[in-house]
Amino acid sequence: MGGILSRENIIRWAALLVLLALIALFTALNPAFLSQRNLARIAIAAAPAMMVALGVTFVIVMGSIDLSMEGAVSLAAVLFCLLFVKLGGALLPWGWLAVPVIVLFGAFYGMLTGLVHVRLKIPSFMASLAMGFVGTGAAVMITGGEIVRIGDSTFRMLLTWRILGYPLMVYVAIACIFVALFIQKHTVLGRNFYAIGGGEELAHASGVNVRAVRIAGFALAGAFYAIGAIFQVAKLGQAEAATGANFMFVSITSVVVGGVALWGGVGGVWNAVVGVLIVNVIANGMVVIGLPNFLQDGVLGVLVILAVVLATDRRAVAFVK
Amino acid sequence: MYELRAVEKKFPGVHALKSVDFKIARGEIVGLVGENGAGKSTLMKVIYGAYQPDGGQILIDGKAVRFANPRQAMEKGIGMVFQEQSLIPNLTVMENIFLGYQEQFTRLGVIDWKAMAAAARKQLAKVKLDIDPRMVTSALSFAQRQLVELAKVLTLEERVEGDLVILLDEPTSVLNKEEVALLFKLVRELTSRASFIFVSHRMDEVMDLSDRIYVMKDGQVMDVLARGQAEAPEIQRKMVGRDIDREYYREQKQVPYDADKVLLELSGVGISGRIEDISLKLHAGEVLCLVGTEGSGREAILRTIFGMVQPAEGEVRIDGAVQPRLTPGSAVARGVGYVPRERKIEGIVSGMNVYENMTLSQLGRYSSWGVLAVGREKALARDWIAKLKIKAHSEYADCGNLSGGNQQKVVLAKWRSGGSRIVLLDHPTRGLDIGAKEDVYDMIREMSADGVGVVLVADTLEEAIGLSHTIVVLKDGAIQHVFDCRPGAKPSLFDLLHHMI
Ligand SMILES: Nc1ncnc2c1ncn2[C@@H]1O[C@H](COP(=O)(O)OP(=O)(O)OP(=O)(O)O)[C@@H](O)[C@H]1O
Ligand SMILES: [Mg+2]
Numbered sequence: 001m002g003g004i005l006s007r008e009n010i011i012r013w014a015a016l017l018v019l020l021a022l023i024a025l026f027t028a029l030n031p032a033f034l035s036q037r038n039l040a041r042i043a044i045a046a047a048p049a050m051m052v053a054l055g056v057t058f059v060i061v062m063g064s065i066d067l068s069m070e071g072a073v074s075l076a077a078v079l080f081c082l083l084f085v086k087l088g089g090a091l092l093p094w095g096w097l098a099v100p101v102i103v104l105f106g107a108f109y110g111m112l113t114g115l116v117h118v119r120l121k122i123p124s125f126m127a128s129l130a131m132g133f134v135g136t137g138a139a140v141m142i143t144g145g146e147i148v149r150i151g152d153s154t155f156r157m158l159l160t161w162r163i164l165g166y167p168l169m170v171y172v173a174i175a176c177i178f179v180a181l182f183i184q185k186h187t188v189l190g191r192n193f194y195a196i197g198g199g200e201e202l203a204h205a206s207g208v209n210v211r212a213v214r215i216a217g218f219a220l221a222g223a224f225y226a227i228g229a230i231f232q233v234a235k236l237g238q239a240e241a242a243t244g245a246n247f248m249f250v251s252i253t254s255v256v257v258g259g260v261a262l263w264g265g266v267g268g269v270w271n272a273v274v275g276v277l278i279v280n281v282i283a284n285g286m287v288v289i290g291l292p293n294f295l296q297d298g299v300l301g302v303l304v305i306l307a308v309v310l311a312t313d314r315r316a317v318a319f320v321k
Numbered sequence: 322m323y324e325l326r327a328v329e330k331k332f333p334g335v336h337a338l339k340s341v342d343f344k345i346a347r348g349e350i351v352g353l354v355g356e357n358g359a360g361k362s363t364l365m366k367v368i369y370g371a372y373q374p375d376g377g378q379i380l381i382d383g384k385a386v387r388f389a390n391p392r393q394a395m396e397k398g399i400g401m402v403f404q405e406q407s408l409i410p411n412l413t414v415m416e417n418i419f420l421g422y423q424e425q426f427t428r429l430g431v432i433d434w435k436a437m438a439a440a441a442r443k444q445l446a447k448v449k450l451d452i453d454p455r456m457v458t459s460a461l462s463f464a465q466r467q468l469v470e471l472a473k474v475l476t477l478e479e480r481v482e483g484d485l486v487i488l489l490d491e492p493t494s495v496l497n498k499e500e501v502a503l504l505f506k507l508v509r510e511l512t513s514r515a516s517f518i519f520v521s522h523r524m525d526e527v528m529d530l531s532d533r534i535y536v537m538k539d540g541q542v543m544d545v546l547a548r549g550q551a552e553a554p555e556i557q558r559k560m561v562g563r564d565i566d567r568e569y570y571r572e573q574k575q576v577p578y579d580a581d582k583v584l585l586e587l588s589g590v591g592i593s594g595r596i597e598d599i600s601l602k603l604h605a606g607e608v609l610c611l612v613g614t615e616g617s618g619r620e621a622i623l624r625t626i627f628g629m630v631q632p633a634e635g636e637v638r639i640d641g642a643v644q645p646r647l648t649p650g651s652a653v654a655r656g657v658g659y660v661p662r663e664r665k666i667e668g669i670v671s672g673m674n675v676y677e678n679m680t681l682s683q684l685g686r687y688s689s690w691g692v693l694a695v696g697r698e699k700a701l702a703r704d705w706i707a708k709l710k711i712k713a714h715s716e717y718a719d720c721g722n723l724s725g726g727n728q729q730k731v732v733l734a735k736w737r738s739g740g741s742r743i744v745l746l747d748h749p750t751r752g753l754d755i756g757a758k759e760d761v762y763d764m765i766r767e768m769s770a771d772g773v774g775v776v777l778v779a780d781t782l783e784e785a786i787g788l789s790h791t792i793v794v795l796k797d798g799a800i801q802h803v804f805d806c807r808p809g810a811k812p813s814l815f816d817l818l819h820h821m822i
Contacts, residue, residue, distance in 0.1 A: 188684045198670035206682035207653025265672045
């Protein structure tokens with residue numbers, strides 16, 4: 001105890017330290033890594049994944065898992081594009097409506113996952129995995145395998161309008177992080193996520209409606225996936241059934257690297273944020289230092305494992321499970 | 322034979338053990354007493370290797386040793402029977418007994434279940450428990466599980482050379498009189514093979530069983546007393562640092578209840594195999610005590626009232642309204658609070674801090690539009706930490722790190738502060754030191770005076786008689802007798818026992 005370098009403090013800040021160490025490492029290998037342009041690139045790449053990771057964090061804190069993000073993001077992205085085009089194809093006067101509608105749709109989709117999990121008593125990983133496939137399937141069906149494009153320059157300002165060198169999207173993402181933090185710390189729902197993750201029976205015996213909270217958790221996750229989908233569309237200017245590909249690996253890895261415990265009740269938004277940044281810094285850093293393409297996936301995997309080893313307190317795990 | 326010298330242990334914000342010296346000889350039974358949070362469990366954890374001391378020495382037969390984990394301690398013959406039970410409920414009894422030591426029964430990785438069952442039976446015989454070792458552990462009663470744990474620890478006998486030290490942390494807190502007597506008899510017999518360290522908040526038991534008693538306070542050993550060297554009140558004064566009120570159960574504060582106001586009524590409630598035809602009324606300001614042996618249906622009644630089990634027959638009325646499909650959620654909404662016996666699964670959420678635990682059942686009152694009033698939550702927690710003298714460094718302390726008794730205080734504060742009008746207390750003083758027990762009795766009296774109805778399953782019969790207005794004696798799931806229990810007209814222990822067995 002005591003002292004800045006105590007075990008407790010090191011564990012609490014481990015993920016952040018790993019992030020700083022990685023930044024230092026890549027900068028040492030290539031100073032261009034720390035250039036403002038490259039940092040902006042990392043921020044843009046991280047923004048959609050950040051939203052998805054925030055969403056799944058709430059579910060993981062509850063002690064469940066949600067694997068529906070790929071399908072959810074694809075479907076939300078495709079629907080967003082189609083709706084946006086239907087509403088005139090420009091943000092003004094009516095295109096903006098697509099944003100709240102799709103976020104609500106995401107929440108609805110998440111709620112369905114939650115209902116399947118809770119009502120039919122199917123383990124969450126199975127229920128959400130299946131719902132993810134449903135989402136991808138629906139996206140394929142709707143688009144017929146085509147790509148849907150959005151050309152509206154006002155909407156693309158999310159990517160193109162830069163303040164202090166960072167695009168608008170990054171600021172919106174930061175705002176979303178604060179919203180998530182608020183939900184975690186200052187709402188009944190957030191508190192109940194921790195109660196259920198920490199002791200489901202106890203939450204039940206305290207009069208918490210565990211099923212309702214579970215469903216709400218999945219719905220909240222769904223809403224964040226939809227925001228992630230909208231960011232992804234803004235980034236790429238298009239959507240297709242494969243838009244959500246890769247989000248599962250990136251988001252779950254990030255959350256774990258950041259130190260959110262998969263058995264629930266431990267960690268939170270802050271851990272997810274650091275985790276997403278770690279994964280994105282690794283991915284970007286490998287490009288910047290010029291690692292050959294064919295090596296990158298493998299190295300990413302190895303570095304992620306290393307990051308987990310360094311950043312999380314696995315000593316406690318041995319006692320828990 | 323086993324010795325601690327100047328052992329220190331610190332946690333963030335807590336100096337849990339301050340230069341503790343401790344000794345135990347072969348075949349000796351040492352009692353360990355002290356108020357909640359004094360450091361008893363921490364000391365036990367250091368002894369069996371779960372915590373590493375921050376300073377000082379551990380000596381066995383004069384040689385310094387260091388345990389990195391409980392397994393290493395076990396290899397030196399030190400075993401622990403846990404305060405909050407630690408058997409794995411979905412495994413069989415024999416698997417639990419030999420958990421981690423199955424190699425002796427395996428050939429090429431395949432377990433010889435017959436051999437294991439035979440060996441398990443031998444261990445169970447040591448604790449005089451006649452059950453099938455192939456039984457699933459969750460099917461056992463609490464007392465039986467306790468004995469299985471002891472049997473598990475006794476496997477050390479065959480495994481290690483040399484002397485055994487067996488630690489018992491509040492082993493009696495949920496046992497009834499006969500079970501305690503049985504356990505003690507067993508422990509005495511076993512002193513031919515092992516020494517025991519024994520923690521309990523029941524002074525009579527400690528004085529009865531121990532050869533020497535260590536008195537702890539605030540992480541220090543205050544005194545070491547040989548058998549017969551001191552009387553209970555004196556030890557208690559050393560523990561708590563003040564005199565204990567002789568009017569222990571606050572009988573003088575017991576006021577008559579409001580017989581016109583029925584808060585809760587059960588009529589003809591039955592659950593097959595557990596309780597049958599239970600009818601009772603709880604009035605405003607009444608303390609109604611359910612008395613009976615383990616399995617007599619006390620717990621089933623509490624759980625029915627709280628909506629955790631649905632009665633097959635009969636009905637539950639709260640404030641006169643029939644509750645056809647009661648759930649814990651709706652029970653809480655109607656003003657019912659429940660302090661369960663198994664703290665670890667139903668009492669507190671470890672990982673959440675003190676204020677989060679206290680408001681868990683009443684988030685509606687500490688929020689508007691789903692947004693929490695964290696400031697008010699913290700104020701509430703600070704208030705109760707002071708009122709019940711909860712040993713926590715602040716309202717931010719993780720409840721999982723509090724001592725057993727202090728966790729119990731948090732649970733009590735949670736329901737008391739929630740303004741519940743019908744409070745179900747299952748062993749509310751379990752694991753509390755005498756000082757804290759007094760606080761709880763005061764709290765129960767206060768609740769009565771406020772018109773709260775209390776259904777109590779007490780820790781001891783004395784406690785039941787002292788606290789209650791009405792005693793309902795149960796046997797095999799049915800009501801045997803109802804005693805009026807006004808001050809001056811209290812039934813005797815014998816009256817109750819007569820109907821219990
Ligand atoms: N892992 C931990 N982290 C932080 N503090 C701890 C931890 N374990 C115990 N403590 C603190 O150390 C002190 C001693 O606790 P301990 O559990 O030893 O008390 P105890 O004497 O067993 O009390 P009780 O009679 O209530 O069981 C308490 O203040 C407790 O909060
Ligand atoms: Mg203890």
